[in-house]
Amino acid sequence: MPDTSSTTLTATEETAAAPADVVKTEQRKPRSLWGDAWFELRHRPMFWVSAILLVILLLIAAFPGLFTSADPTKGDLTNHFLSKPELTHFFQPDWFGYDGQGRSIYARVIHGTRNSILVGVGVTAAVTFLGGLLGMLAGYFGGLIDSVISRLTDIFFGIPFLLGTMVVLNAFTDRKVYVVVLALTFLGWTSIARVTRSSVITAKQADYVTAARALGASTTRMLFRHVMPNALAPTIVVATIALGGYISAEATLSYLGLGLSEPAISWGIDISEASKAIRDNPHALMFPAGMLTLTVFAFIMLGDAVRDALDPKLR
Amino acid sequence: MGRYVIRRLIQMAPVFIGSTFLIFMMVFALGDPVAALFGDKAPDPATAARIREELYLDQPLWKQYLHYMGQIFQGDFGTAFNGQPVTELMAAAYPVTLRLTMVAIFIELVVGITLGVLSGLKRGHFIDSSVLVLTLVVISIPTFVSGYVLQYLFGVKWDVIRPTVSVDAPLNELILPGIVLALVSLAYVTRLTRTSIAENVRADYLRTAVAKGLPRRRIITRHLLRNSLIPVVTFIGTDIGSLMGGAIVTETIFNIHGVGYQIYQGILRNNAPTVVGFVTILVIVFLIANLLVDLLYAVLDPRIRYA
8 A cells, every 4th residue: 555645745746846737647646545635625715714824823822922012911900991992903902902900802812822722732632642542442453342442432422521521620720721631631532532443443344454464464563554544534534623622612611710720811711701791891702702713713614624625425 | 122222221321330430430539529518618627527427428439439329219319518409409400401402402403404405405506605604603603602792782782682591491581592502513413414415315216206206395305304314313312412511601601590500500619419410310311312313213214123
């Protein structure tokens, strides 16, 4: 079976080198699943919209200082208690107005990005690793291992996700990003495990796996070189789509007072505080809520595009 | 059929025991209910020890769990820390959340399936792409954002409804909270129906139905829809459980005193009997819903028969 990564690379290099006969080259050369998916992705406007949004969001998360010089934790109650937004003052501290503590909402929205994205990416990575590993073991070995892991998945799946996570988080008083990541991972790995298990079961029945076994390949080699690359697509799809969901889950938990704890800046905490004064000052709620929605939207849109690209059935 | 149900019930037992033990462990091992009883003050050691003995908390965890389960099967869910029996709280909270969930599921089914069928039949058309983008946007809005925005618009700005729900939670006041609760799942139902319809449009039995000259309406409702609903039914089945548990945000925003509200308060105050009791019932609801879904398969797809 061809090395997937190098095929992807050659496909991209060729298109970059000779854009004129892209179509011809693509038709002549057989594309691997990943090369095909990338080809499909590049032709989707949705993918580019989400990619641009994500680049901007990642920039904000990495270098919030580039976007605002205002201090998100400095409150000025005398002058700025819940001041209305100045929508023409682009990138100024008063662009989105001030919150109930007299802090710049724009600065808080900008500085809250990092925590949200850290939680989202962290949970997705942890869940994919844990769920992927368990699902692969269950699917590949079957028998007793499969029964034990599958029942375990059922048990963790049976507990309501949000409620269970809240119970875990309530045990911690100082909730940093890694605590929230671990708590969300604790109950979040089940769907990835299920998806990986079933795709591994399909992949291991392929002839090249039997051939590899006949050639005397070790179990590890068969698992990681033959089965895993071919069973990965559904797992990646579920993980990408779930990423946006984890960001929204973190905000929900913070909103309920069980997510990140202050002084960490989280959109969820800001929304919770703003909700008390929503009747007269909806702006304090709308801006963090809008930014949160935009971020989740960008990630879910990416997941959707990736799914369409990897699943040829839907075309 | 009967034997199948019994077999499934037996298979459910380990999951039920596992899930309830897990939540029991999480609540009792991660927090100290006796310390919580005293609030911020440090409890007097002798009193704490006496309460521990009374509440069976001085035993090893697995013994506590067995004791608890034994009590549950006699209908005793323990008492919340304010002295009220947990069953009393449940009798007040579950009907409210059940009504809210029913409103949400009704909206999901009617709107979601209609939109899904429309866009699935017109794949690639304007309706289809706008429904797709719309569902993506709806999925991206967290419940507490859509909840506050809709509450602000309808309840405060336009003054169409009461912003919060009264104690009895009558159905007409639950419409907006039901919409808020349904929104995300509604988008999933729409997308699932669309994909399923778009796939089944090419099925052989559909071509046969068209060739027989059946009216279009009958083809769509009887042949296409019935076969396309299986993934949707599966989704709704797992969704009942998560809606009842996930109603916590909606219930907080609209001040509905349902299951989510009680569990939320229970978690914040380390009120162990309330949390474990309510979650145990949620686990049962979840398992029963899954069983019903499997039985519904046979109704929807005549090829599936349970011996």
